[in-house]
Amino acid sequence: MPKTPSKTTAKTHPARELVFGDLWEYDPAPETADPKMKKKYDLFINGEFVPAKSGKYFPTINPADETKIADIALAGANDVDAACKAAQKAFTHVWSKTSGQERGKYLYRIARLLQDHAREFAIAETLDGGKPIKESRDFDVPMAAAHFFYHAGWADKLEFLAPGRKLSPHGVVGQVIPWNFPLLMLAWKIAPALATGNCVVLKPAETTSITALKFGEICQEAGLPKGVVNIVSGAGETGAAVINHPLTTKVAFTGSTEVGKLIMRSLAGTEKKMTMELGGKAANIVFDDAPLDQAVEGIVNGIFFNQGHVCCAGSRLLVQESVADEVLAKLKRRMAVLRVGDPMDKNTDIGAINSREQLERITALVKSGVDEGAELHQSACKLPTKGFFFRPSVFANVSMSHRIAREEIFGPVLSILTFRTPEEAVEKANNTAYGLSAGVWTDKGSRILKMSTLLKAGVVWANTYNKFDPASPFGGYKESGFGREGGKQGLLDYLKIS
């Protein structure tokens, strides 16, 4: 019993700790630089910004205060057709005739330009999507640039990917990305596609189009040949038009498993190649020998990073029974000092939920958790009166059959389950239709490797969580999708092998 403090001692001599709570408020530290945004964004087709043929626009709002930021052109089927044709023309006449080294040089330029404009991209990302500025500044934008930098170098070295085989690009690739990491997901999609010699038509998520359209400006600035990259904004219908267009012979999708299946069905009668990066319900497994303070930081990062809008979020905490009480106590204490609020404030840990729709979905799932008998703990922080915010939430006493343990919540909501043996942990971790990622916290290297072997997940983080790198392939098992993004493994999905 060395690890759990004796309860009787705790009662008579309460441990002294310094919890300042809201005794002293932080001064606001807002990021105020100019994001250089336009009031109105047109589609980026064939190297130019053009209005939608229908003339329709839809508003995009700041989820932190619900004010309108800009109007975004709504691409219809005929706009998507124009984009696909532009991409095909660029592929046939220019891009397929551009050497690997020259393609790489364009990607290097894009990487550098993203670094040059990093600050304005970070602010635009936070304004449009609601994520804390410290995340868009320190993670999203630098990582997006890193992806272009990494893939740039591959463009003239593709023959090392499949020695002895002939590799060729697909031509036009249709890509549909989600709203949780708008610019980074664009980079994950466009960088490998261009490095392998494809041209792209990309549809950003309807709530987060701005950085994608700003990326069009980067393409112009880089002198990228017209039509190599086309950005068509809109909602589901626009995405369907991209995916079903006869010219897009390869489709790459990141989003929910539900929509992934829909796309798979709609393409069943075609020979299009697909990669799917879908949902997850990752287990983050904490053994009793883990460094618990470090683990608690990892748990917090695993579930509250980007408001939990992360497909690989560590949303199921599996903690060994002997340390469960201690972990929950530490976690509650840590949650009490998480700063929820204005995403533009540099001290904010948790920003705004991306949309009202998502907030409603999270609220409904949390309600189901309470109704099904799990024990809800929420931090007592003050939430802004305007905008979409949700308290960091943790459910204890969750059982495997609860909806909150099975369905992807995509919000700052953690479900805690316990286990006794490593076998039970593996059994519970793998008992899901998903298989995107997992976390393991232990002091034993051999146990890390054993657990990694047994967990049915595409990415396993040991004593860390939510780490990403362009050189590290990312993607899921089972209903979390197929194909990889990043690393040498990610490139082949954009090439035909003969």
Next chain:
Amino acid sequence: MTRIHITKTPKCYVGGAFIRSESGRVTELRDSEGGFLANIPQCTRKDLRNAVEAAAKAGPGWAKRSAFNRGQILYRLAEMIEARGNELRDALVMGGAKGGDATREVTTAIDRIVHYAGWTDKYEQVLGSVNPVASAHFNFTVTEPVGIIGVIAPDASPLLALVSLILPAITSGNCVVALASTTQPYPSILLGEMLATSDLPGGVVNLLTGFRHELIPTFATHEHLRALSGVVNADDRKTLRLGAAESVKRVHLLKAEETIDWFADGRQGVEEIRALVEFKTTWHPVGA
């Protein structure tokens, strides 16, 4: 007095045992002149489900074998077929192949098995990687078998195509439930007998005979089949992909309407193995 010839009752190889279809149904197998040869089991979706169950039992053990051991077992399979090559050749001739072509199909199939026997302890070094990430982590990517693979073999090159579809799957530790050529199922019956004596654990490869149109819908929707590999027509491709969408199954299908040269070297290799593995990336901390 001439001796009465003993005819063989062809049986399917499932779970390491020889079975008839649970349906009790058979189809007549006739030679190219129309003479009666044997009754071939006409397997049903229930037989397919039983085969998947057998594969599920065998799977973890097979995947856990050392790569070296899997290589020895596959090489043993080649040894077993080499010894009975004439029997397979005769089966192919019976189905209409010319003698020389039949011999070539058998020898190519054996050589293909030897090719994959050599891959078992090498593909990982080609497909996997250590990834230079920008943090203090030993980051590496290894492959793992997908699980149980549904294989649908074409009618052309009934032995070589079947072998070419099964081998890359089992090389990496997957299990297979295969539907043999509908028009020429007999080579698969013989192959089952050879698999049974090859040290390959029962259930790793399960061979069914029967009608495609009866079994394709179950191949499409059975959720424990984690990938589909085979040669089918456009309608069946659509059926299989629609079913696959329900559980996000991996699908690698070749077109039955196109001629496939199964003898080509391009029909074997590490890319075929790659199509039926998952990639797993581990971030292991570096430091004291």
